[in-house]
Amino acid sequence: MNVSNSTQLKSMSVIAAMALIAGLLASAAWITNTSRESRLAQLGGDPNARVSIDDLNTATEMQKQREEINKLRAETTRLQNLVASNTNASEELNGSLQELKVFAGLTEVQGPGVTVILTDSRRPLDEVLDPNENIIHDQDLVSVLNELRNAGAEAISVNDKRLGPSSWVRCAGTRILVDNVQVAAPVVIRAIGNGKDLYNSMNMPGGYLDQLRQADPAMVRIEIAEKLNLPAYTGSTTSEHVTPVKPAANNSGDRTRS
Secondary structure (H helix, E strand, O other), rough: OOHHHHHHHHHHHHHHHHHHHHHHHHHHHHHHHHHHHHHHHHHOOHHHHOOHHHHOOOHHHHHHHHHHHHHHHHHHHHHHHHOOOOOOOHHHHHHHHHHHHHHOOOHHHHHEEEEEOOOOOOOOOHHHOHHHHHOOOOOHHHHHHHHHHHHHOOOEEEEEEOOOOOOEEEEEOOOOEEOOOOEOOOOOEEEEEHHHHHHHHHHHOOOOOOOOOOHOOHHHHEEEEEEEEEEOOOOOOOOOOOOOOOOOOOHHOOOOOO
């Protein structure tokens, strides 16, 4: 390769690198300018108009949850006592039962992970374009929980309340409800998983924590934890419409010919 060709290649490389850097800077600027608008668009209108706390019969719901917990614990004890009378098979079955309980959130668990704390902003209202920017909303919590799950979180709690398969989050006046339990800021989220991966994923530019920081960096704090202890899920485990499907018989005579 002669000198002129080498110089030309170097010039093209420099131009390509400059174009790449310019593209990255442009995308970063776009993220910064649109993140606040994106969050406010998700929040929608007046949060007080979504659900009134007076419309929720929390006492009845809590009683139903207590009954479900007692019934589930009794059934768990019955199964454990049933398999305890056998030897190898019982140990294997009991181990599978414990794994299912962990998967469903029905037992206390521990492990590494991250702690995320969401706090209302203390900025004066005359310094913000929209008062909603200063408040942690139910949609903020839902978005952060979804990102934690997508990042590989294996177990999550919100203000020491474990989330289960049927957990839900919604707004009730100025409060956030998690499975009919009122949650107020600061909202402490603990998630068990690979702490480093969770931390890096949650801090990615353009992620939801980044959007909250655009409103006020003090609204978000995230830390890696070497060991977290999460309580068992205490919500309802009853399904009204779902029933198991029995395996179909493997009989060639039952097959429909096309």
